[in-house]
Amino acid sequence: MSNSEHLHNEANERPTAEKMITDYLNGRLLPAEEHSFEKKVEKDRFLQEALEGLSGLPPQTLPQLKEELNHLLKNKVKAKKHNKRKAILPSYIIFALILLLLLLIASFLLLQKVL
Numbered sequence: 001m002s003n004s005e006h007l008h009n010e011a012n013e014r015p016t017a018e019k020m021i022t023d024y025l026n027g028r029l030l031p032a033e034e035h036s037f038e039k040k041v042e043k044d045r046f047l048q049e050a051l052e053g054l055s056g057l058p059p060q061t062l063p064q065l066k067e068e069l070n071h072l073l074k075n076k077v078k079a080k081k082h083n084k085r086k087a088i089l090p091s092y093i094i095f096a097l098i099l100l101l102l103l104l105i106a107s108f109l110l111l112q113k114v115l
Contacts, residue, residue, distance in 0.1 A: 017047070018066070020037055021047075021050060021051060021054065022059065022062055024037050024051070025051070025054060025055060025059055025062075026059045
């Protein structure tokens with residue numbers, strides 16, 4: 001399998017940024033692809049920082065690192081959603097409380113007029 005075939009999956013889709021980064025760091029890009037990728041890196045600060053951080057790691061640890069980061073991120077997002085649900089009352093309860101308050105005020109005003 002050539003480098004070009006390696007970069008593109010069977011459906012001839014464009015490679016993902018993750019794949020381009022790992023192939024770049026592992027030296028698996030063709031010179032033209034490498035040049036094109038480096039031009040993208042020059043324009044994208046996020047990509048520059050990603051490459052900077054990943055370039056100091058051994059390439060074989062990248063898949064495991066990715067899995068760990070995804071796992072941590074999913075747990076953090078789950079925890080945020082869970083905490084958000086606890087902190088805020090559902091909208092139907094707020095609506096019911098406002099309605100109850102309005103009914104109490106109306107009742108009080110009616111009683112004041114009657115007495």
